Amino acid sequence: MLTSNQDARFMSAAIALSERGRGRTGENPNVGCIIVKDGMIIGRGWTQPGGRPHAEAMALAQAGSEAQGADIYVTMEPCAHKSERGPTCADLVKDAAPARVIVATLDIDERTRRHGIDRLGDAGISVSVGVLEQQAHRAMAGFFTRMEKGRPYVTLKLAMSLDGCIAMADGTSKWITGDRARAHAHLERARCDAILVGAGTVAADRPGLDVRLDGLTDRSPKPVVLGKAEVPEHWAEISEPHAIAELGQINWLLIEGGAATAASFLKADLVDRLLLYRAPIIIGGGLTGVADIGLENLDSAHGQWNRLDRRNLGQDVLEIYERAA
Numbered sequence: 301m302l303t304s305n306q307d308a309r310f311m312s313a314a315i316a317l318s319e320r321g322r323g324r325t326g327e328n329p330n331v332g333c334i335i336v337k338d339g340m341i342i343g344r345g346w347t348q349p350g351g352r353p354h355a356e357a358m359a360l361a362q363a364g365s366e367a368q369g370a371d372i373y374v375t376m377e378p379c380a381h382k383s384e385r386g387p388t389c390a391d392l393v394k395d396a397a398p399a400r401v402i403v404a405t406l407d408i409d410e411r412t413r414r415h416g417i418d419r420l421g422d423a424g425i426s427v428s429v430g431v432l433e434q435q436a437h438r439a440m441a442g443f444f445t446r447m448e449k450g451r452p453y454v455t456l457k458l459a460m461s462l463d464g465c466i467a468m469a470d471g472t473s474k475w476i477t478g479d480r481a482r483a484h485a486h487l488e489r490a491r492c493d494a495i496l497v498g499a500g501t502v503a504a505d506r507p508g509l510d511v512r513l514d515g516l517t518d519r520s521p522k523p524v525v526l527g528k529a530e531v532p533e534h535w536a537e538i539s540e541p542h543a544i545a546e547l548g549q550i551n552w553l554l555i556e557g558g559a560a561t562a563a564s565f566l567k568a569d570l571v572d573r574l575l576l577y578r579a580p581i582i583i584g585g586g587l588t589g590v591a592d593i594g595l596e597n598l599d600s601a602h603g604q605w606n607r608l609d610r611r612n613l614g615q616d617v618l619e620i621y622e623r624a625a
Contacts (some may be wrong), residue, residue, distance in 0.1 A: 307373070307402055310334055311432045313341075314373045315404070318355070318439045321347040323491045323521065327549040328374055329443035330405075331355040335363045335398070337370040347548055348421045354379065356389040360396055367396040375436040377429070380419055381411035390416040393425075400426045404436030408447045438622075442493070442551025445572065451545040452493065452553040454570050457485060458589045459577040465586030466559065471504060480614040481577045486511050488575060490519040490553040494536070494547060498561035499527030509556070521554065526561055541568040563591035574605065574621040577613070 318332030328351030335343035343366075345358025353361075356378050360367055378389035379400070390412075393401060397400040401420050407413050408431060417427045437444060445453040459477045460466050467473035475482065489495055490511045497507060502525055524536040524547065531537065536547060541564050544553060555565055565571050593600055605621040612618075 302613060304340075307428070307431050307513065310336055310341075310373045311369070311402060312435070313403055314375050315432060315439050316434050317344055317346045318375045318436070320489075321349075321355075322439070322442070323493050323519065323552050324349040325443075325551070326351045326493075327443075327446070327551070328352075328354075329440045330551075331374065331376045331440070333372065333374040335367055335370050335372050336360050337363075337366055342366050342370065350401045353383050354386075354389050357386070357392055360392055363396075367398055369397070369399045371400045371402060371590075372396075372398045372546070373402045373431075376440065377403050377405070377407040377412060377414075377416040378420070379409075379412050380415035381409070387585075388421045394420055394423045398425060402431050403427065403429045404431055405429070405433045405440075408444055442571070446551050446605040451542075451570070452547065452550040453572050454544070454553050454555060454565060455488070455492070455573040455575060456555045456571045457488065457575040457577070459485070459579070460589045461579055461581045461583045461586065463582050463584060463586075464589055465583040466589045467587040468583055469585050469587065471587065476581065477577045477616045481579070481616040481618065483513060484618065485524065485575075485577065486513045486611055487516070488554060489521055490516045492521045492552040493550045494522040494524050495554045495556060496524040496526060496538075496544075496551070496561070497555075498564075499524045499525055499529035500560065501556075501558050502529040502531060506567065507556075522550070524553075526557065526564070540588040541565050543572050544570070559588055559591040562589065563593045566590065567593045572623050574619075576619045576621070578617045578619070580615050 314332040314334045318330050321330035325347045330347050332346045333355035343359035343363030345355040347355050378393050380388050380390040420427050442453040495509045509523040608622050609620040
């Protein structure tokens with residue numbers, strides 16, 4: 301659809317707000333919402349921890365009566381199904397009587413899909429759908445993946461040398477990358493519901509898997525181990541990669557395991573995103589980042605990944621890849 305520069309700009313801001321809730325909304329999508337009147341933002345919100353309040357409710361509470369006649373930008377169709385936790389966002393928006401509601405993407409939940417926008421349209425409110433839809437999908441990929449595939453969105457993180465090693469031959473890996481790359485990796489932890497390592501990593505390193513960034517220590521993800529290992533009670537344990545579907549209300553899963561764990565998820569075709577932190581060092585004869593994944597020929601390796609981003613983190617380089625459609 302044709303999108304005005306103003307609509308794209310405000311929707312982009314709503315998408316950025318949605319990222320604030322990532323990894324904290326339980327089974328709910330991390331939605332962002334901005335309310336604009338006369339070119340000024342008068343309300344903004346994002347899905348709060350545990351899923352409530354929703355983004356629209358938060359933004360409307362901030363805007364108050366000024367929401368009447370305003371434009372509301374929301375990254376997902378306002379919910380329309382009843383809940384014991386509060387009124388539907390479609391009803392809240394309808395009662396606020398905005399002039400326009402601009403929606404990035406429809407809800408995939410059949411209880412709401414199109415019902416939300418239809419309710420607004422029936423009330424005489426102008427509704428547009430599809431503004432920056434791809435960007436909004438990516439920002440809420442955890443929710444969409446869980447709804448479509450019955451499992452969380454999986455990010456595989458690897459910190460390696462130029463020659464693809466994640467540790468020296470004796471297992472020493474502290475530290476391959478520098479401070480800025482490690483800080484970014486902890487930020488990624490804070491944006492996930494759960495973090496997984498293999499039993500071998502638990503036995504060798506006894507990792508805490510917490511977030512060690514000032515102001516974000518309360519956002520440590522739920523630790524998960526693949527295989528049998530002695531772990532504290534608050535850890536979850538799964539026996540094989542596909543069992544991530546049994547982890548419950550998990551939208552975003554980060555894998556930080558060793559070569560065998562990485563290979564097991566790649567071989568099972570369960571990785572949606574790659575984070576490759578590459579340090580300007582050569583180890584030679586070290587431990588490789590990924591074990592055998594059963595690749596039969598090079599042709600089948602091509603076309604599997606699209607690079608989304610490349611950035612410098614001090615002397616290190618981060619590359620982000622997404623599974624090809």
